[in-house]
Amino acid sequence: MFQTEFLDLPALASAGGSVTLPGSKSISNRVLLLAALSAGSTRIHDLLDSDDTRVMLQALRQLGCGVHEQGSVLVIDGLGGQLKTDTAQFFMGNAGTAMRPLTAALAVLGGDFSLSGVPRMHERPIGDLVDALRELGCSIDYLGNEGYPPLHIGRAQLRLDQAIPVRGDVSSQFLTALLMALPLAATQDIVIEVVGELISKPYIDITLNLLQRFGIAVRREGWARFTIPAGSRYQSPGDIHVEADASSASYFIALGALATPSEPGAKVRIQGVGLDSIQGDIRFVEAAQAMGAQITGGPNWLEIARGHWPLKAIDLDCNHIPDAAMTLAVMALYADGPCTLRNIASWRVKETDRIAAMVAECAKLGAQVEEGPDWLRVHPLPAGAWRSASIHTYDDHRVAMCFSLAAFNPDQVTVRIEDPKCVAKTFPDYFETLFGLVQAQPGRVPVICIDGPTASGKGTVAAEVAKRLGYHFLDSGAMYRVTALAATRAGLAIEPSQEAAIAALARALPVRFEDGKVLLGADDVTEAIRTEEAGMNASRVSALPSVRLALVDLQHGFQALPGLVADGRDMGTVIFPNAPYKVYMTASAACRAERRYKQLISKGISANISELRADLEARDARDQSRAVAPLKPAADAQWLDNSELSIDQSVQQVLAGWLQRQAIGSHSAT
Numbered sequence: 001m002f003q004t005e006f007l008d009l010p011a012l013a014s015a016g017g018s019v020t021l022p023g024s025k026s027i028s029n030r031v032l033l034l035a036a037l038s039a040g041s042t043r044i045h046d047l048l049d050s051d052d053t054r055v056m057l058q059a060l061r062q063l064g065c066g067v068h069e070q071g072s073v074l075v076i077d078g079l080g081g082q083l084k085t086d087t088a089q090f091f092m093g094n095a096g097t098a099m100r101p102l103t104a105a106l107a108v109l110g111g112d113f114s115l116s117g118v119p120r121m122h123e124r125p126i127g128d129l130v131d132a133l134r135e136l137g138c139s140i141d142y143l144g145n146e147g148y149p150p151l152h153i154g155r156a157q158l159r160l161d162q163a164i165p166v167r168g169d170v171s172s173q174f175l176t177a178l179l180m181a182l183p184l185a186a187t188q189d190i191v192i193e194v195v196g197e198l199i200s201k202p203y204i205d206i207t208l209n210l211l212q213r214f215g216i217a218v219r220r221e222g223w224a225r226f227t228i229p230a231g232s233r234y235q236s237p238g239d240i241h242v243e244a245d246a247s248s249a250s251y252f253i254a255l256g257a258l259a260t261p262s263e264p265g266a267k268v269r270i271q272g273v274g275l276d277s278i279q280g281d282i283r284f285v286e287a288a289q290a291m292g293a294q295i296t297g298g299p300n301w302l303e304i305a306r307g308h309w310p311l312k313a314i315d316l317d318c319n320h321i322p323d324a325a326m327t328l329a330v331m332a333l334y335a336d337g338p339c340t341l342r343n344i345a346s347w348r349v350k351e352t353d354r355i356a357a358m359v360a361e362c363a364k365l366g367a368q369v370e371e372g373p374d375w376l377r378v379h380p381l382p383a384g385a386w387r388s389a390s391i392h393t394y395d396d397h398r399v400a401m402c403f404s405l406a407a408f409n410p411d412q413v414t415v416r417i418e419d420p421k422c423v424a425k426t427f428p429d430y431f432e433t434l435f436g437l438v439q440a441q442p443g444r445v446p447v448i449c450i451d452g453p454t455a456s457g458k459g460t461v462a463a464e465v466a467k468r469l470g471y472h473f474l475d476s477g478a479m480y481r482v483t484a485l486a487a488t489r490a491g492l493a494i495e496p497s498q499e500a501a502i503a504a505l506a507r508a509l510p511v512r513f514e515d516g517k518v519l520l521g522a523d524d525v526t527e528a529i530r531t532e533e534a535g536m537n538a539s540r541v542s543a544l545p546s547v548r549l550a551l552v553d554l555q556h557g558f559q560a561l562p563g564l565v566a567d568g569r570d571m572g573t574v575i576f577p578n579a580p581y582k583v584y585m586t587a588s589a590a591c592r593a594e595r596r597y598k599q600l601i602s603k604g605i606s607a608n609i610s611e612l613r614a615d616l617e618a619r620d621a622r623d624q625s626r627a628v629a630p631l632k633p634a635a636d637a638q639w640l641d642n643s644e645l646s647i648d649q650s651v652q653q654v655l656a657g658w659l660q661r662q663a664i665g666s667h668s669a670t
């Protein structure tokens, strides 16, 4: 997961390949609670591991549920409808799919419980559910604002003889919560009556489907009246599989519709969710098809390719796909006319006011957007009108994920996604998964080059800059160091007479960089290549032209999405001459010798500062005077003498220079 302050998406072009998506959040949290309330143990396969499911799991542990991992399977030992504790305080984060059903179940069982969440959770209405539960005889008090969490739950005196009314036009989660809680009290038939037009009906279908799997056969009359039969009891189904998340699939369906194929005939294939999904958001497929996407599918898979281009404008009632419909708003930027998304009032009370968020962020990209209380109209953005923008994500995973699709814009402007880790709510590895399927416009994966002499601090600074930007890191010096080590181990003298043999070795160098370690074959050489002798040998080996040539492809291979920071001697001059930002980092020889001295002493290696200075000056001289790719600043490099700067100040300067070049929106950077 990207933990950076922001993630810059360079202009993207094409896509192709297969992706297996994480489990559905809606199914995962329902299954967890049902398994906890059931008699017996439930083995849950393919459960989503995300912020919202962790919130639910933590609550279940607090209630005394057994939770065990068995490989990729999670086993829940159910409570059989009997709580092991009747006093607890629960923190529900911003997980609506945990907050609402748990409130109902605890209220029906009764006890001394409080439930709270993040500030946004305390702005998300729950009054209609509380009203219904009070009607039933549950004891619930508001601990903050009337109608909103946090809540206190006390002992219940249930009255089951009359139909329980619940509003269905704000959130279908209230009805879901009652449907899941009432089997715990079904000593007689219990009737729920929906007041108002029920929204998001497909989510009720998921609830009914899963209740059936756990032994509860709810009788439904239209969408207005539901009966829990007397004697209903939760019983574990044993094993249960969670489908991949259909809402998450929407980003990859849109990807297939927007991107050109990575090679002729290539498609985007989604595994884990298919046309027979029980999730309502699978009907996003129909919306995407209406916009021109070519989609085929089977029971557990979908394949998408670009069809009509530009996409066709739509005017759609999105009540049945409230979450996935956000993706349509970004697809609309690529349509042949304005797209209107209707009946989406529920967006206003989600993780953020999603209608307001879409209006504000599409406008930053340059789009004209109109809104009403329950609708949104997005006008397409023609080529020439796109603006590079910093997308605020409002701690809303879906805002972050759907705006990643703006990176396919024809003007090839960079799209910045602020706080990318907000995707952890449902899809922690979303951006990594996306980067596994897409290709940037040719030459558009950014490379920041930091070249300079020995011990100028370029490696330290480059690694930190890469970390802050979420970019890959190339320590090119390590490749010469490993080559020299491999040559020495092979008994080759590091001199011109052995150039061909060393180059052959370098071409097939089994080097890997993993978790901060450098591996030569199976051998961890991280420390072995850091000695002064190894540095000097690397300098000698790097003067051999065929060895340099042999290592070019290996270095180019590091240029991958979302970007690269590369440090060395010829990054900006030879390996990445078209890099958009180059720094030549240096410091006085005295200063560099002192840094190297401290570095060695801190590792317990004895050193002499004047010898170190003489060595590094000799190494600089060799690196600067060799015939091929000598150390020198690129013509377009920014010079940074950091003799008087701390590491952090150096990092800040490099970041500031890069962000100035990026010139995205008005975001402050470091």
Ligand SMILES: Nc1ncnc2c1ncn2[C@@H]1O[C@H](COP(=O)(O)OP(=O)(O)OP(=O)(O)O)[C@@H](O)[C@H]1O
Pocket: 452, 453, 454, 455, 456, 457, 458, 459, 460, 461, 477, 535, 595, 596, 598, 599, 642, 645, 646, 647, 650
């Ligand atoms: N601006 C700085 N101020 C003080 N110390 C620094 C600074 N930059 C780096 N250092 C320290 O100097 C030492 C050498 O830095 P580093 O290894 O990053 O240099 P380098 O240029 O990559 O060297 P080499 O080319 O030999 O690999 C490290 O111990 C590092 O912590």
Ligand SMILES: Nc1ccn([C@H]2C[C@H](O)[C@@H](COP(=O)(O)O)O2)c(=O)n1
Pocket: 454, 476, 477, 478, 480, 481, 535, 538, 539, 542, 543, 567, 568, 569, 570, 571, 619, 623
């Ligand atoms: N791009 C590069 C990187 C390194 N070298 C050579 C010259 C250096 O003295 C030696 C070791 O590099 P370090 O790990 O100290 O950065 O490798 C080069 O020629 N080109």
